[in-house]
Amino acid sequence: MDWIKDLKPELKSSVSPVYDSDFLPLGLFFDWYQRAAARSPEEIGLAIERENGLTSVWTGRLLPLTAKNWPLTLTFVERLIKFLLWQKGGFQIYFYGPEAIYQEIKNHYSLSGRRAFDVDLMSTVYEQPFSVVQVKKQELPAGRQSPVSLGGHVDGCRLGFDLGASDFKVAALQAGEVVFSEEIPWQPQEQPDPAYHYQHLQAGLKKAAASLPAVEAIGGSAAGIYINNQVRIASLFRSVPRPIFDQKVKNLFVDLQREWGVPLEVINDGEVTALAGYLSLNQPAILGVAMGSSEAGGYLDSAGHLPGWLDELAFAPVDLNPEAAIDEWSGDRGVGAMYFSQQAVNKLALRAGFQFPEEMKLPERLKQIQSLAEKNDPVATRIFQDIGVYLGYTAHLYSLFYDFSPLLILGRVTSGSGGELIKHQAETVLKTDFPQLAEKIVIHLSDEQSRRVGQAVAAATLPEIKR
Secondary structure, three states: OHHHHHHHHHHOOOOOOOOOOOOOEHHHHHHHHHHHOOOOOEEEEEEEEOHHHOEEEEEEEEOOOOOOOHHHHHHHHHHHHHHHHHHHOOOEEEEEOOHHHHHHHHHHOOOOOOOHHHHHHHHHHHOOOOEEEEOOHHHOOOOEOOOEOOOOOOOOEEEEEEEOOOEEEEEEEEOOEEEEEEEEEOOHHHOOOOHHHHHHHHHHHHHHHOOOOOOOEEEEEEOOEEEOOEEEEOHHHOOOOHHHHHHHHOOHHHHHHHHHOOOEEEEEHHHHHHHHHHHHHOOOOEEEEEEOOOEEEEEEOOOOOEOOOOOOHHHOEOEOOOOOOEOOOOOOEOEHHHOOOHHHHHHHHHHOOOOOOOOOOHHHHHHHHHHHHHOOOHHHHHHHHHHHHHHHHHHHHHHOOOOOOEEEEEOHHHOOHHHHHHHHHHHHHHHHHOHHHHHHOEEEEOOHHHHHHHHHHHHHOOOOOOO
16 A cells, blocks of 8 residues: 555644554545545445434545546545444445445445455344445435434432443432442453343442432443344453344343333443533533543534434544554454554553563553553653544544534543543644644543543433333
């Protein structure tokens, strides 16, 4: 990919991560390409369909299909579709545009193609076969959305939980006041028997419930994809064999609701991140990014509603570097999970020269780097600043697809001084390379307790108690 090296000076990146100097912000490439193609007669239209006929549409222009432009255009379209697919979600892509590009995308997004992981997951999530369909311009479906209002209920006695890969949080609320919160260690990703997950969660909820006179509602936050309280995809259950997953995991939260006999709502942890920001800042049009075992994203629109998109930003690309780190689950390079998570800290620490015992897991490695950062160790400090560089450029990328002003960051990676280092460096990038955007986007860090437990508290407000 020599064209990427030739293009890099054109992208005008002023700041580079010290321990990832080849980072090539995808947003800069998207911006550059769309400016270059602005007057081209070549058009493209994409419509991505998800459940109940809901459809997201993107239209634009492509550079003329010369031999020189071919790799630029194919990369632009493929990375664009990848981002839109994990932002919006869907099982069918309607494609209007050049035949040659359509054939490449159709081959990429097939069970035998480079994006077989994406195809398989989207088919599983929406319980529909995945397809890429070519249409004429006039046949491109219109956009259709169905935003929902969820959360913000503080009445009564409530439990909330947030399930992470290294620990889960539980909280108890009474009339909007937090009366109990705790982090409980666990290792869910290694467990093939879902009884482990169910029993640990039940024990945590019962411990929190002991602080309340009664339990009237339960809300939950977890990494993964949830539709109508059903688990469609979740890394927490990655060791559970598929037949057992279908039998015992898919309806785990439905069973939990039946056992407690109260209203229960479970949604993606990224959406709860955005909800937590909305509740604390009282501002809509908010994008939340949680940096924990992976990256979780969530968005509330200008009306304070959830658009109903997938927002699985862990799998959305952010880096165009052809040698970017590979995400072990999706097999793709340069996706968000490797830039805003414990994995990102580990990646940068290894490049900075840190050595860890092979048996030391990522949460312990993170704690070690955080401890050094608290002592102003220059290498550990730089690791969090590098994540801040990632965040500054990725905030620009996200602004191309989301209309937001507050950007809330939280999660274990933002605990301690590391969070302030990330925030400050991201603000520096925005002011340096995107001064107009810097006036719009305000990065927020919640207080220490909220950073770690805030999603469980926000999740508790999800269900409505009907009296």
